[in-house]
Amino acid sequence: MRLKIEKRNESASTLSVLSMSVLSVVVSLVILGFIILSLGKNPIDAYIQLVSWPFGTIAGLTQSLISMTPLLFTSLGLVLAFKMKLWNIGAEGQFYMGAFGATWGALFLFNHISNPWIMLPLIALLGAGVGAGWGTLAGVMKARLGVNEILSTLMLNYVAIYWVNYLVYGPWRDPASYNFPITAEFPKAAILPQYTANGINLGMFLAIAASFFVYYLLKWTRFGFEIDISGDNPKAAEYAGINVKKMIVIVMAVSGALSGLGGMMQMSGVLFRLQPNFSPGYGYTAIIIVLLARLNPFVTVVVAFLFGGLIVGTQQIQLFLQIPFSLVNAFQGLLLFSFVAGEALLHYKLRWLKA
């Protein structure tokens, strides 16, 4: 008897896709449970901590929503790029550059503007613009020179992070901060409207609005149609008169702009001053999010929210069960792993062959 892998003839139904996604989450939770058990803790307690605070209390829900915002912006940027099979791994760097642009505008270029309704759009544009530029860089290299975008975007992340670090440790240090590596605080005009004392701000709503924008782009515009065609079959797209190289550059720019906007929102909405290492890897988590959401902008909102809650929830299990941090990374890895495995099962089936 031996095992044979066969391609499935019919394409997967929505139901089986959905159940596969749910199943992969369940499987990773079960494996996580065994790991927690091996640490001598009760996995049921851990699951309760994991969901009860981030999804069951106002304060926790607020934190989940705030954590969702940067994840959602970077994810939406990736949805566009991935739709065209452009594997933009650079959301993290584009996010950093957006924060850089926003800080540049708020503290140095427009610091004399005191009207928030002029200031905020300006720094949002600048943040999105710098993020777009960062994406374009990888796009142009791909279109002109055929440089693999996975490598170029990944490496540009490091450039962006070191660039921000250089500024914060060097020229942009706040003189009032005893030479500590942190910029001055944003002026009042550069701070997004805050709706609750614990940090719900305009950025969250704009992130959700952005998902409608991405949906509209993909579903209802010629541009979205061209993304689809170019992604599915670049040769056919060329024959149909689509300039695929131009599309690569534009899509990378828009993708970078969305992540850059996320960086600006994080600065103006939550942090208010640039500091080193301010992102715990939102741009990388976004990759997992959009894959789980199967590149659907609305599902992305839901998954980003769940991941925001996951970040908050895992802090809970660390705080109140003293479960080590590495488990958080292990869980994210498990999720991705079981998802990829499930994806394979959607397209292929296993069959036992009698010898």
Next chain:
Amino acid sequence: MKSKFFFLVVLLLSIGILAIASPLKIGFIFVGPVNDHGWTQAHYDGGVVALKKAFNNQVQITYIENVPEGAPSLNVLNTLASKGYNLIYTTSFGYMNQVVQAAKRHPDVIFEMCSGYELAHNLGEYFGRMYEPRYLSGLIAGVMTKSGKVGYVAAYPTPEVVRGINAFTLGVRAVNPRAIVHVVWTYSWYNPPVEKEAALSLIDSGCDVIAQHQDSPAAIQAAQSKGVYAIGYDSIMEKFGPDAYLTAPIWDWSKFYVPDVKSVLNGTWKSRFYWKGMETGIVKLAPMSKLVPISVQKLVMAMENEIKTGNFHVFEGPIYDQNGKLRIQSGKIMSDNELLSMQWFVNGVVGKIPQSK
């Protein structure tokens, strides 16, 4: 008027009774893993462990490790505050921006911030004058180097690190006026592979004593593998390089945490900038290994005594900077504000600090 006063007394009394009845809930936020053999472990041992021992069931302690600086730390701070934690310690400068926000939002929770500078009525700062034992370790390095080149693996060019390098160099040059100290930045507090690489590059360029401002013992392991001496940091790191390890400037945070918690328990806590030196024991030089000659050990202990009694100040002029310019006049002692923002290297350091405009 009188009734108002009476009411206030009753209120204060009842708060006091409540405080005695229920344990003080304390939260620690750590930037690294509690078993890093370095910075975080020193806080864990001197904080979580020492407090449990000192106060038993008067306190209830939780901690969280590896909290990224930035927005996630704000979540943790808010969670602890809204779950009834009344005293929260944060142990990295990178949290300062978030601690300030959280302190504003939760005015009745006490926040303590290590190695920052912002204060508020419910936000205190604490730190130790690590430059004092660093100076002593510099004396040892100055004696032990044969090549006259000492290496220093340093995390970030913050004033704290710069101050440490300067104190160390002053120590080296006090016994070996022609020796120089080479600095390599790793741009990371905790990244063992990078720290090791940095140490190896210093050794390859001729340094035969390696000092460090990093949170892992990787530099000591590198020194051990290449047969040169090393000076640790944070905790006694002898087991990572028994043939390399000379000593380490180390922390004993219990000297701060225990009295601090006591002051919160009996209601006398006040926001302040706690910055104490060797006289309290919060910073000290770990026992010198047998590689350090007895005569040198005696010299170091004599200097230690001078520092503790206040007869000797590490940053007392004349002090020249890298370009040979006199920065501190003879007989003048640098003020705390000058030390806190120190952003220039003393004569004898080879390395660069990124300048602000």
